[in-house]
Ligand code: SF4
């Protein structure tokens with residue numbers, strides 16, 4: 242009999258406790274509700290989310306690094322570095338007629354973004370790729386729309402122009418190469434002029450690279466920019482430690498202040514550092530910060546560029562202060 | 568047949584709709600039946616709409632969700648949209664099913680609920696018929712829904728349906744005993760079977776309500792709530808449609824409009840049970856505040872009807888609250904609760920009430936001098 246009443250008491254108590262819990266949830270529902278009304282409001286997507294790509298077309302140098310890196314070969318790039326193709330999108334020293342990714346194949350692995358020398362292709366935030374047909378999965382990154390019939394017609398139509406441009410370039414290079422070869426012979430004859438020839442060497446190398454380029458048509462294009470890119474990249478890495486300081490203008494000042502080293506050398510060192518500083522890829526974690534300096538570097542590499550941004554000013558103000566102190 | 572009070576709804580309707588009298592004689596009764604029948608149907612449908620919406624919101628909030636939000640402000644039209652969707656669905660009857668029974672079953676279930684509404688007083692005069700055996704009638708008619716469900720389970724020719732229907736039959740037959748005991752206790756206190764008389768007996772201050780009439784009445788009250796949950800096959804007594812065991816029990820094979828009729832019938836029955844709890848124990852359509860109850864005219868009617876609906880929806884909420892808190896109990900636990908807990912407790916409470924009524928007849932606590940003669 243005792244257990245009978247004890248059981249009834251226990252059951253009643255547990256029911257009351259449980260109902261209390263649900264009551265608390267019910268009353269505080271407004272504060273606790275976790276539902277996100279999806280199509281109307283969206284959850285915050287983390288900044289490193291790997292959604293569909295977006296391309297900063299004006300920075301692309303058409304080097305094919307991304308499509309080479311892609312493990313499933315779903316990036317399709319066409320264009321020319323040899324001149325301007327009419328009606329195409331302009332990259333940096335390149336005309337792009339096609340830059341599309343087949344999202345039916347893409348595995349969102351981020352491998353295409355890593356090798357890009359100018360960091361112009363990124364994984365974006367967009368994630369809902371829904372389509373009823375397979376060919377709608379092809380995205381045109383130049384327009385950020387589906388790669389449609391008209392786009393394809395344009396791409397096919399421009400192929401002849403691209404070939405033509407390549408041949409033009411080949412012809413000019415071949416002439417140049419001949420001239421360079423002649424100059425080389427002349428230079429070889431003059432042993433004393435070896436020092437002067439050193440300055441021409443890069444040109445000679447280019448000419449040398451152009452010859453194989455003439456034989457193999459397409460691979461030539463990536464090969465050449467690669468050759469160009471290498472010398473460009475080397476100073477970057479060299480100046481990296483300095484650049485890290487320069488990318489963040491604030492720490493740059495204290496660095497410069499306590500360093501009243503040999504006056505003239507400090508000035509000289511600082512001045513070249515200023516233009517070089519931005520190009521160096523700073524810590525890759527700060528992508529957003531890093532993006533801007535990269536564009537500037539490419540543009541500021543050309544002296545007398547009108548586009549000067551805040552960061553540039555910040556970095557240039559560093560040496561100017563130094564000058565005052567010195 | 569039972570005599571009816573002069574104020575019964577049927578006669579009011581005759582006054583309200585004079586054109587009924589102009590119809591030929593032989594049409595009087597059918598038209599009257601039709602018009603009076605419309606009222607419970609409307610109330611059941613509306614209660615079904617509101618109840619389903621409420622159930623969704625209550626369950627959602629208890630589970631930190633939002634519930635329906637798309638149609639109408641805060642999803643208020645969602646139930647309506649679902650109803651329209653169900654109407655548009657294909658009407659499927661299994662090939663091996665017993666066709667006439669299969670079609671009749673939801674109608675039988677709905678009729679059971681429909682008949683319950685006839686004896687529910689929404690106000691002194693707003694009752695379809697004030698039967699002098701009101702409670703007796705309710706207890707009898709409440710079982711008709713079970714007939715519909717057993718028909719559905721048998722006609723579906725599906726083992727899940729049949730098992731569900733058998734469980735339902737066992738459960739309802741078992742729980743009719745505690746429900747009957749509770750009703751008898753109320754009748755002992757009120758001294759009348761008529762629903763209106765029972766409510767009138769509780770007029771005045773809320774201490775007059777039957778739940779405060781004697782020290783054991785709250786036991787009867789709780790026993791009645793539990794037993795009515797079981798009769799309604801609501802969680803935690805939803806064994807007949809236990810989703811995890813029986814797919815969805817007796818209505819496994821039903822779809823479209825037939826399914827929604829079962830659904831509406833269920834919510835109608837829930838409302839009746841809630842209203843019954845309010846009527847039998849908590850003063851029915853009286854608010855428990857004398858000066859509010861004594862208001863006459865249309866305002867008074869509105870207050871009283873509102874009071875009944877308010878109490879009924881409070882118990883509807885309680886049913887939902889219990890459903891979203893407690894897990895389903897086992898079959899043996901269900902019978903244990905019925906035969907070994909509710910029945911003995913009910914009996915003891917009934918006997919104590921009977922003696923109390925013998926020794927201290929009248930207004931319960933009021934006769935002890937707690938609240939002398941307030942508001943009567
Ligand atoms: S994310 Fe991976 S699979 Fe997709 S395009 Fe880039 S490299 Fe190819």
Ligand code: SF4
Nearest residue numbers: 301302304305307357
């Ligand atoms: S790796 Fe970068 S620069 Fe090279 S083609 Fe791809 S997007 Fe353009």
